[in-house]
Every structure is written in C-alpha cells, then in structure tokens.
Amino acid sequence: MLQKLYTILFFLGLFFFPFNDYEGIAFLGEFKSEAGALFLIAGFLVLCVEVCISKKIFIPYKSLIFQLILFFLLWCFITTLLNINTVSSNYFKQTGGINRFIRQYFALLLSSLIFLLLYINVLIKMELKEILFKIRKVFLWSLILASIYGFFEILFSIFGSLIFYKILELFNYFPFLEIGHFQPGRISSICYEPPFLAIYLITISGWMFSYILTSKKATKFLPAIALLILTYFSGSRTGLIVVFLQLFIFSIFLYKDKRFKRYIVNFFVGFILIFSVLMVFNGEKVIKSVEEKIDSLDFKKNLTKSVSNQSRFGMQYASVQVFLENPAIGVGFGQQSYHSRTHYPIWATRDNYEFELFYKNKKEKAFPPGYNIYTRLLAETGLVGILLFLMILYFSLNEIRLLMINAKDEEKTLLIILLISLIGLYINWFQIDTFRIYGIWLSLAILIRMRNKSISVKNE
Template sequence: MLQKIYTILFFLGLFFFPFNEYEGISALGEFKSESGALFLFGGFLFLAADTFYSKKIMIPYKNIIFQCVMLFLAWCIITFIVNLDTISTNYFKHTTGINRFIRQYFALIISSFIFLILYINVLAKMEVKEMLFKIRKVFLYSLIIASVYGFLETLVIVFGFRIFYPVLNLFDYFPFSEVHLHPEGRISSVSYEPPFLAIYLISIAGWMFSYILTNKKPTKFLPAIAVLLLTYFSGSRTGLIVIFFQLLIFAIFLYKDIRFKTYIKKALIGFAVIFAVLLAFNGEKVIKSVAAKMESLDFKNNLTKSVSNQSRFGIQYASIQVFKENPVAGVGFGQQAYHNRTHYPGWATKNNYEFKLYYKNKKEKTFPPGYNLYTRLLAETGFVGFMLFLLLLYFSLRETIIIMKNTQNEEKILTIIILITLIGLYINWLQIDTFRMYVVWLCLAILIQLRYKLKALKNEQ
C-alpha cells in the first residue's frame, strides 16, 4: 500500500513540476512555489515509512554515477569546513554565511539525494518498457495542459485577441496556477516566467520527440510541434538554441535509421505549412515576432543593449574573479554572492537598474542569481569541486552511450531520450545556477536502474 502511494506521488510530482505560477509556501525556500516538489516530498516520506516497516530500500552505493554524487556532496561540506573562518563573518541581505550554507546545502540535498533516492526506488519496481511509456505519458498530460494555457496566452498577448482573456482566467481554478501575463509580450504558460517554461520544455523535449519513433498515428508529431511552438512564443533565447540543438541530435538518430529518413522531409513540410497558416492568420505580427527572435539571438549587440545580459555576464565574470583568488577549494558552498559583489565589472553595473534595485540592495532579501552553475561551482567549490561535478556529467553521458550501443527497442529509445535530455539540461546550466532540475536527477536514476536491470537480465541468460 505504501509503495503504491509513493509511486502515485512520484508521478504527480513529475506532472506538476512546471506549475510554479502561484504564491507557494515561503518556509520551503527555493522550493516554495514548486508544486511538483510537494508531491515528491510526500513520496519520500511514504518511502521512508515503507522502509521502516519492510527494512528494505535501494541505495546504489556501487554505481559510479551515485558515487560521483556522494563525492560531490561530501566536497561541498569540506569547502564549508575549510572556509569556516570567512563564512562565519559573511553577512549580506540580512543573512549570515552559515545560514546561507545550510539553506543552499539543504536545497542541494533535496534534489540530488532525497528526490534521487525516491526516483531510484520507484523505478526499481518498473520494467524498462514501463519507465518509457508511463513517464512519457505523464509528461504528455502536463504538456497538454501547458499547451492549452499557452495557446490561449499567445492569442491574448501575441495576437491581441483580448476576448480570450476570460477563458484563460479559468486556469485560476486549476491547482497551483495563478494567471498573469508577461509584460514583454512573451508567454510563460503554467510557469512563473518564460525561462522556467523553457527549462520545462528542454526537460521534456526528448520524451516528446520519441513519440515519432514509437507511434504509427499521424498525431505522433503533435507533441514535438507543441514543444517547438511553446518554445518559440516563450521568447527564451536559451530555450530556442537548446531545443533546436536537441532537435538536431534527434534528427541525426532519425536519419541513421532508413525507416525514418522520410520523417525529416515530412517534418520540414509540416513546419512550412504551420508557418504559412500563421502568416495567413496574422502575417504582420508573425513577421515582427520572427525578426524580434532573430535579433534576440545576437548576444554581442545585446550585451550593450540588454540589461539582463549585462547582469548575466557581469555576475559570471565576477564568479571567475572569485575563483582566481580561491582556486582550490573556492570560498565555500553557497557563498558566491558575498564575494561576487566586490568584483562586479563597471560595464555590467553602469546604467543597470538590476544591480541597484536587487543585487547590491541590502534591503532586498533575495540573493543575486549566479546565472551559470559552472562558474558558481568554480567560485564556491574551487577546481576540485568543479572537476567532481564534471566527472558526474561525464560518467552519466558515457553510461548513456554505452547502454545505447548495447541495447535495442525500448531500452535504446529510452537512452536516446536520456542523451537528448541530459545534453540539453547540461547546456542550460550555462545560464542558470540551481540544482533544482528535476529531470536531470530523474535521468540519472533511470541510468542507474537500467544498468542494474540489464546486468540482471544478462545474468539470467
């Protein structure tokens, strides 16, 4: 009974993970508006209760991926101990360095251990075919809701059909959803902001592309089309680049299989037809929208024109300077913001309201984001921590490719999905510094279980 409950909560957590457009519970810190996390927390509690009664829980301590995670977590504690003298004197935005470490490390533990253990134990009870079809179906259901919301939002924001706004407002009655329109004419669907929508779409893109491989009905293209359209209208530069790259990887796999070569041609024709319909529907809006997207991808010019880009690259630059001063063990996990503020470059802070109102403002309690997980790790955990994390990424991709080369059917499709997903999310970490990337840890859990299941199957033979 307990196993069934935490399995249901696991799937609910996956379904609701893009839904963060509500006020949330402030006591949960980084997870305060993460509705999916609420179900995953509940799932872990029921797993703990089941472990208490059955005395059984799966902890894959012999798996190289899991070992990398544990080594990285241990090193983060070591950086705290090594830098304790400095950390104990850190104070900014009404928060001490020790308090900041505890909060940040707790958030890391939740994503990389608590939720990971839940994923591993739920997946342990599934066959490979179940992993593929059940997880994908849950993501499809969430995409359907996000697509309906996004379609109505696009009609209102992009095409100016305010008549649909009352219909869109009905989503206020949907769990964990509060309707609000983005001021810059970009959609965010069920997520709080367009960048969060982009993370969700990057996370599920590979899963939705895979319908092309497994379904025979013409509707198999619709999930992929929905992902691409939502990405386009979100206006997320990173989302556009990463999902296009994910699509390119998927197209390579399709092209290598003679059965699917014609799909690439059909897909191109399909996109051309959709674009033509949009032009006929509201040509001027579409042309302006495409031009704006192309201009937004010019990072060099936007560095001088875009405040957000100045902030993003300025903070990354500051993190590198902090790393140069503390190359081995960094300044301590969670301590980046205390040291970055003395290294912000003039070209980033000049005429930049974000630094004045948010990042340098001591009265504003929200800490400045690091905008890049890799530069954050260099600054906070030094070269050692950075390399440990890269080892985790390396072994996860290596394991994916090894399993892919030695499997067929559902196992192979699942590893293709994982490869596309991990590459996309690892690239996305170049512009976001949070470990709160649910599908990264889900993919690692799947890899761990695939290795065990394939080894067990081999032993049976």
C-alpha cells in the first residue's frame, strides 16, 4: 500500500515539475514555487515510513555514479568547513554566510540525494519497458496541457488576439497555475518564465522524440512537433539551440536505422506544412518572428544591446575572478555572491538596471544568480569540487555508451532518451546555476537502475 502511494506521488511529481507559476510555500526556499517538489517530498516521507516498517531500502552504494555524488556532497561540506572563518563573517542581503550555506546545501541534498533515492526506489521495482512507457506517458500529458495553454498564449502574446486572454483566465482553476506573467513576443506556458519553459522542454525532448521509434500510430510525430513549436515561441535562445541540437542527435540515431530514415524526411515535411499554415494566417508576423529569433542568436551583438546578456556574462566573469583568488578549495558552498559582488565588471554594470535594482540592492533579499553552474562551482568548491562534479557528468555519459553496445528494444530506446536529455541539460547548465533540475537526477536514477537491471524485487 505504501509502495503504491509513494509511486503515485513520484509520478505526480514528474507531471507537476514544470508548474512553478504560483505563490508557493515560503519556507521551502528556492523550491517554494515548485509544485512537483511538494509531491516528491511527500513521496520520500512515505518511503521513509515504509523503510521504518520493512527495515528495507535500496541504496545503490556499488554504483560509481552514486559514489561520486556522495563524494561531491561531502566535499561541498568540507570546503565550507575549511573556509569557516570567512563563511561565518559573510553578510549580504540580510543573510549570513552560515545561513546561506544551510539553505543552499539543503536544496542540493533535496535534489541530488533525497529525490534521487525516491526515484531509485520507485524505479528498481519496475521493468525497463514499464519505466519507458509510464514516465513518457506522464510527460506526454503534461506536454498536452502545456501545448493547449501555449496555443492560446501564442495567439494572445505573439499575435495580439486579446479575446484569448479570457480563455487563458480559465486556467486559474487548474492546480498550481496562476496566470498573469505574460511577456510580449514570448510564451512561458505552464511555467513561470520562458527560461523555465525551455528547461522543461529540454528535459522531456528525448522522451517525446522516442515516440517516433516505438509508436506505430500516425500521431507519433505530434509530441515532437508540439515541443518544437513551444520551444520556438518561448523566445529562449538557449532553449532554441539546445532543443535543436537534441533533435540533431536524435536524427543521427534515426538515420543509422534503415527503418527510420524516411521519418527524417516526413518529420521536416510536417514541420514545413505547419509553418506554411502559420504563414497563411499571419505571414508578416511569422517572418518578423523568424528574423528576431535569428538575430537573437548573435550573442556578440546582443552583449552590447541585451541587459540580460550583460548580467549573465558579467556574473560568470565575476565567478571566475573569485576562483582565481581561491583556486584550490574555493570560498565555500553557497558563498559565491558574497565574493563575486566585488568583481562585477564595468561593462556589465554600466547602464544596467538589474544590478542597481536587484543584484547590488541590499534591501532586495533575493541573491543574484551565478548564471552558470560550472563557474559557480569553480568559485565555491575550487578545482577539487569542479573535478568531482565533472566526473559525475563524464561517467554518466560513458555509462550510456557502455550500455548502448549490447542494448536492444526498450533498453536502447531508454539509453537514447537519457543521452539526449543529459547532453541537453548539461549544456543548459552553462546558463543556470541551480541544482534544481529534475531531469538530470531522474536520468541518473534511471541509469543506475539500468545497471542494476538484474536485481529482482525479492532480493532488494
């Protein structure tokens, strides 16, 4: 009974993980608006109750990936202790260094250990075929909802049809959705902002592409097409680049299989048809939108025009400067902002309202983001920490390569999904500095489960 309950909560967590457009619960910190986290936390608590009763829990202590995660978590704690003098004296935005460490370390543990253990203990009791079809089905239903919402949002935000705002207001009755955060020319669908929509789409892209491999229905292309349309209209440069890179990787697998070569042609024909329909209805705006997307990919040009780009690259530059001052062990986990604020470059802060209103404003409690997990870890954990972290990334991709050699059917499809998901999300980490990326830890859990595929429920 308890196993069934935390399994249901696990799937609800996956369905609701893109839902972060509501007020939320303040004491959960950076997870306060994460609807999926509520179900996953509840699922873990139910798992703990079952463990207390049965005295059994599956911990993959023999997994190299899991061992590296534990070593990384331990180092994040050790480097903070080694920097305890500065950590204890750090103070910014009404928050002390120790308080900041506790909150950030809790967020890290929640994503990389607590949720990971829940994922693994659900997945270890499932067959690979069941994992593939059930998780994919949950992501499909969330994409259907995101597509319906996104369709009306495109008509309202992109094409200026005000009548569709009334339809969007009906979504306020759906759990964990509070509409109102609209940006002209961009959509965020069921997510709070376009960048979060991009993360969601990058996470589920491999799962939606896989319908082309396994489904015999004529509708098998629709999930991928819907995902690409949402990516395009999200206005996220990173999302656009990464999702199309993921599509390219998937196309390579299709091309290598004689059964699916024609699908590549069919897919692009279908995409062109949809694009043509949009051109018929409002060709001028479509052409203008395409031109804007192409222009937005010129990062060098946008560095001088885009405030967000100035902030992003300025923050990354400042983090590297902190690392150069503390190369071996860093400044302590969660401590980047205390040190990087003295290294903001003039070219980033000049005429940049974001620094004055948010990042340098001591009355604004929200800490400035680092905009890059890798430069953040360089600054906070030094060479030791970043090497441990990069080893997790390397060995996860290498594990997929090794398992792919003899993989067939559902196992091979799952490995293709994991490869596409992890590459996309690892690249996305170059512009976001949070560990709150559910798709990565879910993918690692599935990978650990696949390595332990011979374990039976009886022997757990």
